[in-house]
Amino acid sequence: MEKREGKSITIKDIILSFLILLIMVFQITLILQNSGFVSY
């Protein structure tokens, strides 16, 4: 899998983490929209 051993966080890690968190927020919004708690 795409694991990389090592302690230091690089700029790539930060960008990728940002995108993962962004999609996570989108997914939560989608769950809430689909269930009717948040309108779309």
Add this chain to the structure above:
Amino acid sequence: MKKRWTIRELYLAFLAISLLIFGTYSMFFSNEAEDYASKIYKVNSNIIKTEQINKSPLTFKAYTKDDSNQFYFVTFTEAVGYQSTIEVMTITNKEGNVEQVEVIKQGETPVFFDKIESAKFFDRFIGLSIFEPIYMYNAEGYPGSSEGTSTDNKVDAIGGATISSVAITKAVNDGTVLVADKNFDENVVNPFYKFKFGLNELALLFIYIIAAISVYIKGINKYRKWILLYTAIIIGFKFNKFVTFGMLHSFFSGNWPALNNISWDLLILGTMGLILITGKNLYCSWVCPFGAAQEVILKFGGLKQIKLNSKLVKLFRLIPPTLAYLALMIVFYTNKTQSLAYDPFGAIFNLTALPIMWISLPILIFISLFQYRFYCTYFCPIGLTLNLIAKLRNKGVKLWKKEKVKA
């Protein structure tokens, strides 16, 4: 030495235990007795009296206030749709024509169901005869399709929401066939129970055979790139076949469709069967068209993989259980399954989704260019569930073997 629990394990245990408690509670203790007669009064204000004449499927005779000789037959039936059980009320007049069709409960993905409602799909049943089956037009390959039958007693399926359209029509037929038989002495055969093995079932069966073979013949991995391309294009884009979180929820809550729904049988029973036999989650690695699409993008894209820091990977791997927990808790609380539809499969393969998914999809596809199965790793609830089942199966087998050795 006593094993100490990590925060991660404690968090996952908390999610699992609370889901188990609330799931059991919502399944066994919060079922309110449904008052079906009141639903009839609600949809047709002309009805003043109802009388139950059959238990399964539930059927009423409903009398109107304008004319004491006028009455209707009202049936309540259900069918499994795209990702939920759809409950349908069908009102038939004493001449044997459909008067009204209403969906009284459903948990389909809202964007798909909106299509059915805005196209006034239910009105298409009005006036159709119950003395012959009500077929489905524009649904080639589905059970109940009118292809090869010359009849006017049919309804047009809604494009992009075919599975839900078929389920509603099947449920209507379940009701009308019964009313025709019991009250008019007309024997009508419901075409939705006929076995139909078409091209899409064949395509699906083919990939399941490949998946099963891959466990025993490792050489097949040489062709993996091309097989996955087939999965993505044929299973995904052409036939739109994939497991959804809602389907898994239906399976575990016992809401199974009729056995002649071969696609469902293959997708759910086939997937579970392969896990039980091989102990491996072969659905994700070979059958899932979105997983395949991501891997194909990575393999054909030829870009160098970016590897995320292992500590971050470990942390972000908590996202799938957290999302699944949130969605399932909402289902247990509201008793509606719509919240389970947060996957991108409908968007990419059926081109139907909410705006927020349209924003997510390009990001998911872009990252797939240099990350191995990005969506599967950090978000997918299906992979999470299937891997959990495989894990439990393997633990069970191990324990069983241990006991056998002891004995």
